[in-house]
Amino acid sequence: MFDIVGKRPVFFAISAVLLAGSVIALLVLGLNPGIDFSSGSITTLSFEQAVDPTEAEEELAALGFSGRIDEWQGDLVIHTVQLTAGEKTSLREGLEEKFGPAEEMGFESVDPVIAEETAGTAGIAVSVSAVGILLYLTWAFRRMPRPLHYGACAIIALIHDVVIVLGVFAILGGIFGWEINLMFITGILAVIGYSVNNTVVVFDRIRENLQRGVSPDFEVVVNSSLVETMSRSLNTSLTTLVVVMALVLFVGVSIQNFAVVLLIGVIAGTYSSLFVAPQLLAVWHKGKWRGFVQGPTLTTR
Amino acid sequence: MLRRNTWVLITIIVVFALALWVLLPIEGERFGRQGIQFGLDLKGGVRLVYQADLSGVTPGTEGEIMDGVLAVIANRINPLGVTEPDFHRRGDDQIVVELPGTDITDIQKERIGRTALLGFREWVQVPVGGEEVEVEVGTEEEASEEGEEPVDSGEEEQAEEGEGDAEEPVDEEEEREPVTIGMWVPAMGTVNGEEKALNSSYFKENTYIDRGQFGEIELHFEWNEEGIELSEQITGRLVVGNQPLGIFEGDQPLLGDDGQPIAPRVQAVITDRGIITGLSMTEATELSKQLNAGRLPVPLTRVGEMTVKPKLGEDFVDLSVRAGLIGIVLVMLFMIAYYRIPGLMASLALVFYGAIVLALFKLLGVTLTLAGIGGFVLSIGMAVDANVLIFERMKEEFRMGRALGAATEAGFNRAWTAIRDSNITTMIVCGILIWVGGSIAFGGSVQGFGVTLLIGVTVSMITAIVATRTLLRLFIGTNLAKQTRLFTIYSGKKNV
Numbered sequence: 001m002f003d004i005v006g007k008r009p010v011f012f013a014i015s016a017v018l019l020a021g022s023v024i025a026l027l028v029l030g031l032n033p034g035i036d037f038s039s040g041s042i043t044t045l046s047f048e049q050a051v052d053p054t055e056a057e058e059e060l061a062a063l064g065f066s067g068r069i070d071e072w073q074g075d076l077v078i079h080t081v082q083l084t085a086g087e088k089t090s091l092r093e094g095l096e097e098k099f100g101p102a103e104e105m106g107f108e109s110v111d112p113v114i115a116e117e118t119a120g121t122a123g124i125a126v127s128v129s130a131v132g133i134l135l136y137l138t139w140a141f142r143r144m145p146r147p148l149h150y151g152a153c154a155i156i157a158l159i160h161d162v163v164i165v166l167g168v169f170a171i172l173g174g175i176f177g178w179e180i181n182l183m184f185i186t187g188i189l190a191v192i193g194y195s196v197n198n199t200v201v202v203f204d205r206i207r208e209n210l211q212r213g214v215s216p217d218f219e220v221v222v223n224s225s226l227v228e229t230m231s232r233s234l235n236t237s238l239t240t241l242v243v244v245m246a247l248v249l250f251v252g253v254s255i256q257n258f259a260v261v262l263l264i265g266v267i268a269g270t271y272s273s274l275f276v277a278p279q280l281l282a283v284w285h286k287g288k289w290r291g292f293v294q295g296p297t298l299t300t301r
Numbered sequence: 302m303l304r305r306n307t308w309v310l311i312t313i314i315v316v317f318a319l320a321l322w323v324l325l326p327i328e329g330e331r332f333g334r335q336g337i338q339f340g341l342d343l344k345g346g347v348r349l350v351y352q353a354d355l356s357g358v359t360p361g362t363e364g365e366i367m368d369g370v371l372a373v374i375a376n377r378i379n380p381l382g383v384t385e386p387d388f389h390r391r392g393d394d395q396i397v398v399e400l401p402g403t404d405i406t407d408i409q410k411e412r413i414g415r416t417a418l419l420g421f422r423e424w425v426q427v428p429v430g431g432e433e434v435e436v437e438v439g440t441e442e443e444a445s446e447e448g449e450e451p452v453d454s455g456e457e458e459q460a461e462e463g464e465g466d467a468e469e470p471v472d473e474e475e476e477r478e479p480v481t482i483g484m485w486v487p488a489m490g491t492v493n494g495e496e497k498a499l500n501s502s503y504f505k506e507n508t509y510i511d512r513g514q515f516g517e518i519e520l521h522f523e524w525n526e527e528g529i530e531l532s533e534q535i536t537g538r539l540v541v542g543n544q545p546l547g548i549f550e551g552d553q554p555l556l557g558d559d560g561q562p563i564a565p566r567v568q569a570v571i572t573d574r575g576i577i578t579g580l581s582m583t584e585a586t587e588l589s590k591q592l593n594a595g596r597l598p599v600p601l602t603r604v605g606e607m608t609v610k611p612k613l614g615e616d617f618v619d620l621s622v623r624a625g626l627i628g629i630v631l632v633m634l635f636m637i638a639y640y641r642i643p644g645l646m647a648s649l650a651l652v653f654y655g656a657i658v659l660a661l662f663k664l665l666g667v668t669l670t671l672a673g674i675g676g677f678v679l680s681i682g683m684a685v686d687a688n689v690l691i692f693e694r695m696k697e698e699f700r701m702g703r704a705l706g707a708a709t710e711a712g713f714n715r716a717w718t719a720i721r722d723s724n725i726t727t728m729i730v731c732g733i734l735i736w737v738g739g740s741i742a743f744g745g746s747v748q749g750f751g752v753t754l755l756i757g758v759t760v761s762m763i764t765a766i767v768a769t770r771t772l773l774r775l776f777i778g779t780n781l782a783k784q785t786r787l788f789t790i791y792s793g794k795k796n797v
Contacts, residue, residue, distance in 0.1 A: 104608075105613040107607075111605055114350060114604050129730050136729060182743065185747070186675075186746070208718070232690055239636070243628035247621075247679075250623050
C-alpha cells in the first residue's frame with residue numbers, strides 16, 4: 001500500500017510554495033476588477049473587415065479613451081470607463097473612420113452604485129457558503145469524535161483552492177489583463193462546491209473505515225481511505241476537466257473566466273482533497289503538530 | 302428480482318420517451334410551455350437599471366412614488382411593441398426594465414428613463430477664484446470649460462404668441478478683465494415670497510406640435526398660474542438686451558435637431574404661453590407626449606445597462622451546444638474505455654440524464670443563461686461522479702471476494718453515503734448561487750448557473766443510481782456477464 005500520509009511534509013511543502021506564490025502574486029499584481037465590481041462599460045463591435053485588436057487598441061488610445069480590447073468570434077470587445085450614449089457613439093464613429101463600418105453587437109455599462117453592491121454581495125456569498133458547508137459537514141460527521149475537525153479541514157482545503165485560483169488570476173491579470181467579473185465569482189462558488197464534494201468523498205471513507213475498525217491508528221485509517229478513493233477522485237476530476245476544457249476551447253472569452261477558474265479550481269481541488277484536507281485531519285486528530293513537519297512513520301499494514 | 306428489474310427498465314424507457322416527447326421539438330409547446338427559455342444574454346435584448354432620486358420626496362410616500370414611476374415607464378414601453386417586457390422595482394429606490402429579444406436604439410433607451418422635466422436657465426457671469434466681481438447677467442465671455450456658451454444660431458426663438466417678427470439679436474461686446482466665467486444657472490423667480498426655479502412642472506398638460514410659417518416645428522406650451530408669474534419676472538429681466546434662456550433637461554442642455562443646445566434669446570416678456578423650436582418632429586412629438594402625461598415624479602439615473610444583439614446571443618448558444626456535445630461524447634468514451642460494460646451503462650444513463658434535465662428546463666420554465674448552459678455542461682462531467690464512485694466500489698468489493706452480483710449491489714449500497722454527503726454540499730452552494738444571483742442587479746446569469754447545476758446534481762443522483770443499477774442488474778443476468786473482463790475485473794490480479 002502506498003504511504004501517502006507518510007509523505008505529508010512533501011505535500012505540505014508543495015502547498016506552501018503554491019500558496020506563498022499566490023499570495024505574493026496577489027500582493028504584487030493584485031486582481032483587475034471588471035466592470036461588475038468597479039464600474040465601466042464594455043462595447044462589442046462587429047466590423048465588416050477583420051480588425052487586429054492590438055491596432056484597434058492603439059486607435060482607441062488615439063481617440064482619447066483609455067481601455068483594452070479583446071477579440072471574440074471576430075468581434076472587438078472594448079473595455080473602457082463608463083460611457084454615456086454620446087461617448088459610445090463617438091467611440092464607434094472614431095473606430096469606423098479607421099477600420100470601416102461596424103455594427104454594435106452588445107453594450108454593458110455598470111455604475112459605481114451597482115458595482116459596489118455587487119462586490120459586497122459576492123463577498124457575503126463566498127463567506128456564507130463556507131459557513132454553510134462547515135455546519136453541514138459538522139452535522140454529517142456528528143457521530144465521529146471531534147466532528148468540527150472534518151468541517152474545518154474541508155474549509156481549509158477550500159480556502160487553499162480559492163487562494164491558488166486567485167493567485168493564478170492575479171498572474172493572468174498581470175500578463176493578459178484578465179479581469180474578474182461575475183462569471184469569475186460564479187466559477188469560484190462552483191470551485192467551492194467541487195472542492196468540498198471531493199473532500200467529502202475521502203472523509204466519508206475515513207468515517208466508514210473508522211467504524212469498521214480498520215486500524216487503531218488514525219493515520220493508518222486516513223492513509224488507506226486515501227488509497228481506496230484515489231482512482232475515484234482522479235477519474236471524476238478527469239471527466240469534469242474534459243467538459244471544462246470543452247468550454248474553454250469552444251466557447252471562449254464570454255465564459256473564459258468561469259471556465260478557467262473551474263479548470264484551475266478542479267485541479268487544485270483534487271490535490272487538496274487528497275493531500276491537504278485528510279493530512280490536516282490526521283495531524284489535528286492526533287494533536288501531533290510536530291508531525292506536521294516531520295511526517296509520521298507507518299508501522300502497521 | 303429479474304421481474305422487478307424489467308418493470309423498472311420499462312419505467313425508465315417510458316420516462317425517457319416522455320422526456321424526449323416534452324423536449325422535441327425544442328421550440329414546440331408541451332404542457333403550456335413554449336420552448337426552452339433563454340435569458341437576455343442568449344436571445345438578445347436590453348436590461349436597464351435605474352436609480353430614483355428620492356431625496357426631495359416626503360418620507361413615507363416613497364412606495365407610492367415608485368409605483369408612479371413604474372406606471373409611467375410602463376406607458377413608455379408599451380408603444381415599443383416588445384413581446385414580453387418586464388419592469389419591476391428592485392430594493393427601495395431602483396427600477397429594472399427588461400426588454401427581451403429586442404433591438405432598440407440608443408435614443409429609444411434614453412427615452413424610457415427620461416424625467417421629461419425641462420428646466421429654464423440663464424447665462425450668468427460668476428467670479429473665478431476669491432475675487433469679488435459684480436455678477437454680470439447676459440454677457441458672453443469667451444468659451445469657458447464651465448457650462449456651454451449660448452449658441453446664437455438664430456433658428457430658435459421663444460416669443461409670446463402674437464408678437465411681431467423676431468429681431469436679429471444684437472451681440473453685446475464688452476471689454477472686461479477675464480476674471481469671471483459664464484455658466485448656466487436655473488432662472489429663479491419669487492412666488493408668494495418663495496424663491497422658485499422655472500421649469501416645465503408649471504406647464505399645463507396641453508402642449509402640442511404645430512408648424513410655423515416656414516414649416517419649422519413648434520412645440521407650444523402654456524404656463525399655469527404660478528408659471529405665468531415666474532415667467533413674467535424672468536423674461537421681464539432677460540428681455541433687456543435680449544439675453545438667452547437656456548432649456549435644460551436635468552443637467553444636460555436640450556439639443557435641437559442640429560445637435561446644438563436650444564437657448565433662444567428672449568425677444569419679449571412671456572406671460573401665458575410660449576413656443577420651443579429647433580427640435581426634430583419625432584423628438585418634439587415624444588417630448589410633448591411626455592410633458593403632457595408621462596412625466597416621471599422623480600428623476601431617474603441609469604446605473605446599469607446590458608444590451609445584447611440577438612445575433613451575438615445565437616453565437617453563444619451554438620458554441621455552448623457544441624462544447625456540451627463534445628464534452629458529453631468525450632466523457633462517454635472515457636467511461637467506456639475505463640469501465641467497459643458498467644461504463645457503457647453509465648453512458649446510457651448519461652443520455653437519459655441529459656434528456657430528463659433538458660425536459661425539466663422546459664417544463665419548469667428555467668431561463669437558460671450563458672452561465673446556466675455552462676452549469677449544465679459542467680453537470681455532465683459531474684453527473685458521472687456517482688457512477689465512478691459506485692464502480693470503484695464494485696471493483697473493491699469484487700476483489701474482496703464477492704461474486705459479481707453481490708459486488709455490484711454492495712458497490713451501490715456502500716457508495717450511497719459518499720454520494721449523498723458530497724451532493725448536499727454542492728446543493729448548498731447552488732442555493733447560495735441562486736440567492737446571490739437574485740439579489741445582484743446583473744446576477745441573472747449567476748442565478749441561472751445555480752438553477753441548472755442544482756437540477757443537474759439532483760437528477761444525476763437519481764439517474765446514476767436507479768438507471769445504471771437497473772441496466773447493470775439486467776446485464777448481470779445474461780451469459781455475457783461471465784466475462785468479468787468486461788467489468789475490468791481480472792480475478793486474482795489487482796487492477797487499479
